[in-house]
Amino acid sequence: MPELNLVQAINTTLAQEMERDERLVLLGEDVGANGGVFRVTEGLQARFGAERVVDSPLDESGIMGAAIGLAMGGMRPIPEIQFEGFLGPAYDQLVNHAGRMRNRTRGAIAVPMTVRVPWGGGIHAPELHSDSPEAIYTHHPGIKVVVPSTPRDAKGLLLAAIRDPDPVVFFEPKRVYRSYKEEVPEEDYTIPIGQAKMVSEGTDVSLITWGSMVFECLAALDNLPEDVSVELIDLRSINPFDRDAVIQSVQKTGRCVVVHEAAKTAGMGAEIATVIQEEAFLHLQAPVQRVTGFDTIMPYYKLENEYLPSAKRIQEAVEQVLAY
Amino acid sequence: MPIRTVYKAQIDHMQILDEDGKLDEKLAKNTLTDEQVVHLYEQMTICRTLDEVAFKLQRSGRMGTYPQNKGQEANAVGAAIALEKGTDWLVPCYRENAALFMHGLPMHYILLHWMGDERGNQIPDGLKITPLSIPIGTHMLHAVGIAWAMKLRKERGVACTFFGDGATSEGDFHGAMNFAGTQQVPCIFYCQNNQWAISVPREIQTAGETIAQKALGYGMPTMQVDGNDIFAVYKATKDAADRARAGGGPSFIEAITYRLGDHTTADDAKRYRSAEEVDSWKLKDPLIRTRKYLERKDQWSDKKQSELDERAKKITAEVVKTAEGIEKPHTDDMFNHLFSEIPAELRRQRDTLRTHSLGQEPGQVGLRAPGQAEHV
Numbered sequence: 146m147p148e149l150n151l152v153q154a155i156n157t158t159l160a161q162e163m164e165r166d167e168r169l170v171l172l173g174e175d176v177g178a179n180g181g182v183f184r185v186t187e188g189l190q191a192r193f194g195a196e197r198v199v200d201s202p203l204d205e206s207g208i209m210g211a212a213i214g215l216a217m218g219g220m221r222p223i224p225e226i227q228f229e230g231f232l233g234p235a236y237d238q239l240v241n242h243a244g245r246m247r248n249r250t251r252g253a254i255a256v257p258m259t260v261r262v263p264w265g266g267g268i269h270a271p272e273l274h275s276d277s278p279e280a281i282y283t284h285h286p287g288i289k290v291v292v293p294s295t296p297r298d299a300k301g302l303l304l305a306a307i308r309d310p311d312p313v314v315f316f317e318p319k320r321v322y323r324s325y326k327e328e329v330p331e332e333d334y335t336i337p338i339g340q341a342k343m344v345s346e347g348t349d350v351s352l353i354t355w356g357s358m359v360f361e362c363l364a365a366l367d368n369l370p371e372d373v374s375v376e377l378i379d380l381r382s383i384n385p386f387d388r389d390a391v392i393q394s395v396q397k398t399g400r401c402v403v404v405h406e407a408a409k410t411a412g413m414g415a416e417i418a419t420v421i422q423e424e425a426f427l428h429l430q431a432p433v434q435r436v437t438g439f440d441t442i443m444p445y446y447k448l449e450n451e452y453l454p455s456a457k458r459i460q461e462a463v464e465q466v467l468a469y
Numbered sequence: 470m471p472i473r474t475v476y477k478a479q480i481d482h483m484q485i486l487d488e489d490g491k492l493d494e495k496l497a498k499n500t501l502t503d504e505q506v507v508h509l510y511e512q513m514t515i516c517r518t519l520d521e522v523a524f525k526l527q528r529s530g531r532m533g534t535y536p537q538n539k540g541q542e543a544n545a546v547g548a549a550i551a552l553e554k555g556t557d558w559l560v561p562c563y564r565e566n567a568a569l570f571m572h573g574l575p576m577h578y579i580l581l582h583w584m585g586d587e588r589g590n591q592i593p594d595g596l597k598i599t600p601l602s603i604p605i606g607t608h609m610l611h612a613v614g615i616a617w618a619m620k621l622r623k624e625r626g627v628a629c630t631f632f633g634d635g636a637t638s639e640g641d642f643h644g645a646m647n648f649a650g651t652q653q654v655p656c657i658f659y660c661q662n663n664q665w666a667i668s669v670p671r672e673i674q675t676a677g678e679t680i681a682q683k684a685l686g687y688g689m690p691t692m693q694v695d696g697n698d699i700f701a702v703y704k705a706t707k708d709a710a711d712r713a714r715a716g717g718g719p720s721f722i723e724a725i726t727y728r729l730g731d732h733t734t735a736d737d738a739k740r741y742r743s744a745e746e747v748d749s750w751k752l753k754d755p756l757i758r759t760r761k762y763l764e765r766k767d768q769w770s771d772k773k774q775s776e777l778d779e780r781a782k783k784i785t786a787e788v789v790k791t792a793e794g795i796e797k798p799h800t801d802d803m804f805n806h807l808f809s810e811i812p813a814e815l816r817r818q819r820d821t822l823r824t825h826s827l828g829q830e831p832g833q834v835g836l837r838a839p840g841q842a843e844h845v
Contacts, residue, residue, distance in 0.1 A: 174666070174667065174669065175667045175668045175669060177668075178668050178740070178741045179667065179668030179740055179741050180740075182667065182735070182736070200668070200669050200673055201669075201673075202635075202638035202669070202673065202674050202675070203605055203606070203635035203636065203638045203639060203666045203669065203674065204638040204639050204640065205639075206639075206640045207638070207640070230604065231604055231605075233604065233607075234604075234607075234639060234640060234641065269533050269585065270533070270534065271533065271534050271583075271603050272603045273603050273604050274603075402825070409818070409824045410814070431827070431835070432826065432827065432835075434825035434826065434827060435824055435825055436824055436825055437824045438824075439803060439804070439815075439818045439819075439824065440814065440815050440818060441803045441804055441807055441815070441818075442803075442807065444587065444798075444802070444803045445582075445585040445586055445587050446533055446585030447584065447585040447586050447797050447798060448585075448797075448798060448800060448802065448803055449585070451800045451803070451822070452803060454824075458822075458823065458824075458825075461823075461825075461828070462823075462825040462827070465825065465827035465828045466827060468827075468837045469827060469835050469837070
């Protein structure tokens with residue numbers, strides 16, 4: 146089994162699926178000749194041609210809207226928006242058109258497309274290159290949202306997303322792109338959208354997160370006393386998210402900390418905490434806690450590390466939840 | 470009913486100073502004096518030096534991603550001198566550093582910005598400059614709004630916005646052009662067509678022969694100029710500004726130039742364009758041709774050049790020292806500028822640097838003292 150990083154896993158998966166399904170078309174800024182600014186689509190234009198791997202004009206709304214049309218016309222487009230901060234111009238097309246088409250045509254027309262978007266902070270990039278907008282797109286009905294944290298998960302989730310009959314936003318944590326490698330099976334496999342992953346089983350507290358924060362949580366676990374038993378859950382899918390996994394875990398542990406990079410207010414942590422109190426109220430031993438980005442603009446990089454939840458902040462919240 | 474032509478158009482290209490430093494005297498009449506040319510040459514040289522220093526800072530880990538301006542300096546300085554500092558607005562993208570400096574922005578602000586410090590965007594009072602715009606093509610609309618405000622307030626200023634060829638593909642470009650045209654605002658659209666939007670060449674950006682012709686659809690005077698020629702840039706911008714001030718509305722300038730460097734320090738242009746192409750544009754470098762012109766007119770010498778190089782080195786070293794001497798911002802800085810008054814929850818986050826509630830609220834019940842916990 147080859148050892149791949151996240152970039153390589155997505156690249157090889159795209160190639161594999163393009164080989165299998167001729168309807169797949171990649172489009173976006175710099176995805177062709179340059180192989181994408183993160184090299185995720187490297188070599189694909191040379192292999193599959195400029196008709197299937199398209200260097201588009203610099204127009205996010207155009208990329209998204211044209212991808213919707215391609216999907217309606219029988220193709221399986223995979224538009225790339227270069228950074229999550231540039232989703233802004235494409236927002237209308239994504240939420241008001243991709244997300245609504247099936248519903249407004251009462252199922253007559255669907256939009257099967259996978260929107261690939263580099264996501265999140267931690268790489269000291271310029272302004273609007275480090276945001277975490279997963280809650281925004283989750284709030285809009287009709288769009289699925291996934292955030293794989295490892296190369297192996299990325300492959301299974303990407304194949305599931307591409308084969309999904311509805312639009313899926315596939316957020317790729319930039320911080321993980323080249324920082325983590327693991328063995329990725331060469332054969333075809335999917336990971337169902339909406340299925341969380343148990344990273345470590347535990348009995349004292351549930352730690353729920355996704356994306357690059359999985360690694361920050363693992364670092365926090367290293368610093369906790371050995372007799373603290375933490376159940377770490379990587380949500381992987383944000384919309385729909387695995388309510389059963391969360392509820393069952395909290396029913397067992399009675400305590401929960403949710404960690405995400407995005408701002409706290411109206412972030413996914415709020416939704417998860419609400420589901421927990423709705424479904425596991427009498428199991429709770431402590432208030433659910435959120436360790437998140439602050440309710441500020443993601444700062445320029447000099448303060449980036451102070452903005453992002455750190456292992457230290459996570460550890461502290463876990464200890465305080467345990468001490469409640 | 471016979472078919473009749475209802476609209477005809479042409480796009481003119483203007484060059485006044487050619488690659489060899491030869492001037493079209495007729496077109497150059499009433500443009501730049503020798504003294505001004507020397508000044509612009511100095512500004513371009515200082516900007517180029519800062520660019521090279523910035524590149525090295527990034528490579529040595531002392532600065533984040535940086536987009537070099539190299540090769541495009543004539544656009545910035547030629548336009549800046551045609552506009553009135555403190556009266557006219559500059560609404561830049563991120564490849565117009567020299568224009569911002571000429572209109573009063575302290576040079577270390579640009580470094581601060583790319584060093585990941587928002588204070589690099591804290592434009593000093595009295596300057597009519599908007600901060601660098603990172604997302605492509607969003608800021609032209611702001612220039613239109615600023616120009617509109619000046620029109621409503623009967624001020625004499627114009628707004629000049631700079632953007633690249635790629636930006637003309639964005640939907641907001643259409644909105645900006647259309648608003649400017651229909652409201653007849655005093656706005657100059659200055660397109661630095663540097664041939665490449667990261668790796669995407671101009672031909673992929675639009676199927677049109679020129680970018681200048683896009684303006685025709687909005688009823689706007691438009692032309693193409695040699696963007697590496699300070700005379701042509703000056704004249705086109707000055708004419709557009711005069712027209713705007715006289716109530717003639719917006720104008721469009723497509724300046725043909727070239728990005729000699731990578732898109733940013735995170736890019737490697739060798740992956741997608743040929744060395745031959747880059748070399749052919751090096752011959753059109755605005756610094757080289759301006760120097761040739763000055764030499765032709767006996768306004769320049771090797772001695773002056775080495776003095777200028779020395780001065781540029783000194784100035785940029787000082788700028789780097791200033792930028793690096795500024796302490797990292799306090800974490801409060803993230804919170805304090807979101808609103809004029811900070812809301813309570815935000816203040817709490819600022820003061821505790823925490824988002825979880827336990828241990829932050831003294832009145833909260835249930836938290837055991839450390840050591841009392843059953844689990845630990």
